[in-house]
Every structure is written in structure tokens, then in C-alpha cells.
Amino acid sequence: MKEKILEALKNSEDFISGEELSRRLGISRAAIWKHIKTIKDQGYKIESISKKGYKLEYSPDLLTYGEVRKYLETEEMGRNFLHYDSIDSTNVLAKKLAQEGAVHGTVILAEEQTSGRGRLGRAWVSPKSTGIWMTVILRPNISPFMASKLTLIGAAAVERAMEEVGIEAYIKWPNDIVLNSKKVCGILTEMSGEMDRVNYIVMGIGINVNTNSFPEEINSIATSLKLETGREVDRKLLVAGILNNFENLYNKFIIENNFNQVIDICRNKSVLLGKDVRLINGENIRKAKAIDIDDDGELIVEYEDGVLGKVLSGEISVRGLYGYV
Known part of the structure; x- marks a missing residue:
């Protein structure tokens, strides 16, 4: 209901009364007021005037489904979208939800991770509201021996999405995205399966978007899109772009058995080849x-x-x- 109220406010150029919202949504004006208060607590600025109603003045930089969906062109990826203010690890929660039956394409996204991890158990710094910390749950009907290809699909999707927002990035095979020889994104793919089948795959994608600084121990190898481009990057556009490109490349691979475009991207944008x-x-x-x-x-x-x-x-x-x- 909160998302419906927020959508109504976004779609209105003027004030919209509590009575009108109550009529449209079939809930009491008191319930409308409670939801408005919750929305304000998330950082949205809403002007309230007696006998006129409510007007949205400002939307914060949040990666909720309501903020991301207008840019989504997918059928499955991100259509079940779980947003958290803070969480230990999106991959950890994704595995739990996958075991409980979460649908293919479910996205778990957090503004902050307190125990983010990369490959080989390395810590991943995930400061609040500066990056993209998300995991996608996948249920591909493929052999476990083909699962590693999904990491390359993820890398290609991230590279394409960055290009769409005007950033030329490169792929460090198989799971990192780099700018100016520094890491800006890491992809962690984990699988649950048996000898002949995949139960589920969770793909964690961590991107340093608008991060301003890094701990001294990783400062020489880590960077952010903002530090390299000198500008703030719209996180909503980037999340949607990744999911849009990923679904396209994923479906070509799963449905058409076509991996050619992914390989072309990984070759053409490789930072390793020839080195x-x-x-x-x-x-x-x-x-x-x-x-x-x-x-x-x-x-x-x-x-x-x-x-x-x-x-x-x-x-x-x-x-x-x-x-x-």
C-alpha cells in the first residue's frame, strides 16, 4: 500500500487530497496518514497542507522497487524485489530464500551490507547508500558444469549497463569490472546443485558507485564510478540496466543456447588479453x-x-x- 501511495504522489503534479487517496486505494484517511509518515521516515519530502492534501517535493536516492521499476524492461528479473536498509549479506539471505522456494529472478538489494563477502571469503566493503549491493536468485535448467558461464553473463550485463550510463569499463575475467586498472565491481556466483542438476544459483553483484574513499589496505586496487568519472552516477538507472541486460543475455543462453554475444563482450572489453x-x-x-x-x-x-x-x-x-x- 505504501508503494501505491508513493506512486500516486509521483504521478500527481499538484496536491492530492487524503480523501482522494482514500477513495482510490480503499483504505481510511487515518491509514493514509500513517503510510505518509512511514514514507517521510524513509527520506521522502512530502508537503502537507490542510484541505489541499499531500505533494511530493523530493525523492531520496533509494533503490526500492518503486524507484527502480520505471526503468525496468524485464519480465522476470527484479519483478520480485526485496529492499533492505541494512543487512549482513544479500547472498546469505538469497540462499535462505532460494531454499524456501523464492522465484527465479528474485532480487535482494540492500543499501548497506555489514558482512559482505567476495570470492574466496574476502571481505567486501559496502558503505550505506553509496553502491549497489544486490543478489539475483536464478533457477536455470542447465548442467552444473555450465553454471560458471552465468558469471560471464553477469559481467557482460554490468559492462553493458555501465556503457549505457556513459562509462567505459572493462572486464577482468571472469568476475570483476575495472576502471583505470582498479576494481569497481565484483560478482560472486554460488550454486546449490547435484551431479546432474542445478537447484538454484545466487549471483551477488557489488558495485562501488558513489563511494568517496576506501580503507587504506584496498585503496590501491579499489575505486568507484564517481571517483573515476568525477560525477555522481544514478544508481537506479544502473540497477535497472544491469537487470535488463542480464535478462536479455541470460535468455539467449538458456532458451536459444546462444552464448556468442557474451563472449564477444568479454573478449572486446577484456583488460587481461595480451597481458x-x-x-x-x-x-x-x-x-x-x-x-x-x-x-x-x-x-x-x-x-x-x-x-x-x-x-x-x-x-x-x-x-x-x-x-x-
Whole structure:
């Protein structure tokens, strides 16, 4: 009901009376007043004048469904949209909800994460209302051995969405987005499945959007869209763009078995290809040159002895020889 009231206020250029809202929505004027108070508590500025009603003066930078949906072009992605002010981890909650039967395309998004995690259990800094911290629940009918391709679909969708808001970003295979050789986005894909089937996949996407600073220990490798472009970036547009692009690329892969566009994006926007890299597998480190990304999304490398090899997504960490990329 709160979302319906907010939508009515947004669609009205003038004041709208409590009586009119009550008539439209079929609830009492007292209930309207209580919902208005809750909306104000979220940061919306609403002018109230006796005998005239309510008028929306200002909308805060929030990533609620009501703020994002007007930009959504999807059928499934983000149509079940859960927004939280603060949460420990969107991936943790997504796995719980997936186990309880949450539908395909469900999005869990938080303004702040208190225990965000990246790959290999690394901490992910998620300051309040400055980034995009969201997880999408997926239920693909694919072999578990194909699940790693979804990470590349996620990376391609983020890159496309950033391009749509005027930002040229690059992909550090398989799950990071970088600007000026620093990490701006990480993707964490986790699967629950059996030998021959996927029960569900949760894909966490963390993006430093309007973050102004980072802890000293990661300052040399992490950045934000704002720091690199010098401007505030509309988080709502970016969330919707990611979901729109993801659904398009995901459906091509799942329905049409077409992975070509994803591979083209990952190749053309790769920050690794042609560079010397370190392949880190626990304490084992090997030097190689990143040569190509094959049609299955695996990284082709040439080792120092001239032998070619394939690196599977999620198998190891890839770093530049002299830095992050």
C-alpha cells in the first residue's frame, strides 16, 4: 500500500487530497496518514497542507522497487524485489530464500551490507547508500558444469549497463569490472546443485558507485564510478540496466543456447588479453600470458614454456604480473 501511495504522489503534479487517496486505494484517511509518515521516515519530502492534501517535493536516492521499476524492461528479473536498509549479506539471505522456494529472478538489494563477502571469503566493503549491493536468485535448467558461464553473463550485463550510463569499463575475467586498472565491481556466483542438476544459483553483484574513499589496505586496487568519472552516477538507472541486460543475455543462453554475444563482450572489453598474468591457486603461482577467451568462456593462457592451457572460471585467481591487472 505504501508503494501505491508513493506512486500516486509521483504521478500527481499538484496536491492530492487524503480523501482522494482514500477513495482510490480503499483504505481510511487515518491509514493514509500513517503510510505518509512511514514514507517521510524513509527520506521522502512530502508537503502537507490542510484541505489541499499531500505533494511530493523530493525523492531520496533509494533503490526500492518503486524507484527502480520505471526503468525496468524485464519480465522476470527484479519483478520480485526485496529492499533492505541494512543487512549482513544479500547472498546469505538469497540462499535462505532460494531454499524456501523464492522465484527465479528474485532480487535482494540492500543499501548497506555489514558482512559482505567476495570470492574466496574476502571481505567486501559496502558503505550505506553509496553502491549497489544486490543478489539475483536464478533457477536455470542447465548442467552444473555450465553454471560458471552465468558469471560471464553477469559481467557482460554490468559492462553493458555501465556503457549505457556513459562509462567505459572493462572486464577482468571472469568476475570483476575495472576502471583505470582498479576494481569497481565484483560478482560472486554460488550454486546449490547435484551431479546432474542445478537447484538454484545466487549471483551477488557489488558495485562501488558513489563511494568517496576506501580503507587504506584496498585503496590501491579499489575505486568507484564517481571517483573515476568525477560525477555522481544514478544508481537506479544502473540497477535497472544491469537487470535488463542480464535478462536479455541470460535468455539467449538458456532458451536459444546462444552464448556468442557474451563472449564477444568479454573478449572486446577484456583488460587481461595480451597481458602477462599470475595464476594463483592457493600457494601455487604460475606466470603466463592471457591469449584468448574461448567459446565456452574459459581463459586461454600460454605458460612460460610455450604450452597453452585453459583456466576454468572460479578455479583460480588471476592477477596482473605487477599489480591488480
